């Protein structure tokens with residue numbers, strides 16, 4: 354079994370297959386979790402988003418198909434929140450989401466109440482929403498109420514608990530490592546190319562280091578291939594006709610700003626001027642992320658950054674929601690952008706959010722499965738879905754193992770000092786473990802995905818230099834390699850988190 358793509362859905366698939374006893378190779382052209390899975394809003398939301406529309410009654414009432422997809426997505430989301438609350442508590446954190454609704458809006462606060470009721474009905478009772486529809490005395494309950502637009506025109510503020518992943522890339526690493534513990538071979542920084550199909554039905558897949566094109570590629574064969582390459586799925590298995598494509602990419606951006614203490618523990622949800630979701634979400638300490646945008650995207654998903662126009666759009670929408678913040682470009686500490694690998698649909702101009710497992714046989718790729726439209730939050734059920742589809746075609750070759758969903762602890766080295774004074778939970782030894790036991794090969798592997806430090810604040814030249822000093826000897830770096838690695842990381846940090854001009 355060959356799994357191409359080590360994002361949240363590919364690593365979950367490899368974990369599930371390896372635990373079920375399949376001989377499995379997981380391969381990613383970059384690092385595990387370096388695609389869309391690193392660029393999300395990180396929401397583990399219980400599914401209310403599936404019902405958000407400017408006029409939900411018309412949106413769903415006139416289109417039963419939309420309602421069916423929304424109910425399915427919401428059920429999967431509720432199941433996912435329950436599962437994560439049970440066994441990944443350290444990496445999931447709750448906050449209080451506030452949804453202000455104004456008199457005269459087509460979207461009413463009872464729509465939120467009905468949505469929450471629906472979610473409770475779809476779930477198993479283990480998700481504590483603590484739902485409240487606040488209709489008066491806002492000052493006592495919402496500490497940042499003074500920033501909100503036209504408080505006298507509020508119909509209500511709907512409040513309920515939501516959850517966030519901290520941070521999804523680490524889930525990818527943990528799942529890849531668990532797959533490895535159960536016998537999978539896991540390889541990052543290695544591009545897979547689907548080759549020919551042999552007489553016995555096996556696929557040849559060539560593997561090459563994208564950074565060293567001169568090296569000869571290796572070839573492996575697999576009875577089945579799971580194409581989990583996200584927005585790159587149609588590049589891995591090109592469609593014969595444009596209408597046979599699997600993926601519709603949409604670009605989404607976020608900005609990061611500092612918010613006052615009055616926002617601590619709260620998030621805000623609303624609909625923007627296009628009728629699409631707009632979120633102000635806690636990120637780390639007093640840092641907040643604001644998003645999101647949604648525009649069609651057809652370019653290289655690896656090259657995507659936030660433009661000044663997109664940043665201005667988010668600033669304007671936030672100032673409409675929270676005029677008291679008076680945000681300007683100068684407040685934007687960083688931005689990030691990503692491409693959602695949504696399901697292509699001839700009838701949905703921005704792609705469909707329905708998660709689909711495609712059997713590509715009819716499209717000329719027998720024995721190749723591909724998953725589209727899978728968000729972060731339902732990655733566990735995505736892994737199970739692929740495993741069940743594989744089980745219908747192939748017997749496992751080894752005894753079953755045990756799938757471990759507990760977050761991996763960092764190094765055992767409790768005596769190791771923190772790497773950064775202001776982030777005491779990440780120790781120097783953790784950086785060493787990243788490169789000696791967790792397949793990290795570069796500073797961005799370590800500082801973005803193994804430790805998450807790059808998400809917490811802008812790392813200085815000095816921080817990065819120290820990180821290189823710690824990991825360099827384990828990676829056999831010469832002083833020249835080290836300087837190059839530091840410079841490459843700083844360039845990447847700047848482009849990933851691009852700040853607007855002016």
Ligand SMILES: Cc1cc2nc3c(=O)[nH]c(=O)nc-3n(C[C@H](O)[C@H](O)[C@H](O)COP(=O)(O)OP(=O)(O)OC[C@H]3O[C@@H](n4cnc5c(N)ncnc54)[C@H](O)[C@@H]3O)c2cc1C
Nearest residue numbers: 358360361362382388389390394396545583605691729730
């Ligand atoms: C702006 C934005 C906000 C979002 N917010 C949320 C949210 O709040 N909550 C949520 O649940 N979801 C959210 N999502 C959606 C979520 O991020 C994606 O749906 C999910 O990460 C997709 O995961 P994936 O594993 O399918 O794809 P990816 O994470 O993109 O993984 C695909 C992997 O395949 C690899 N690959 C590609 N080609 C090859 C090849 N030839 N050989 C080897 N490897 C290859 C890539 O390097 C990549 O790592 C958001 C997405 C965006 C863009």
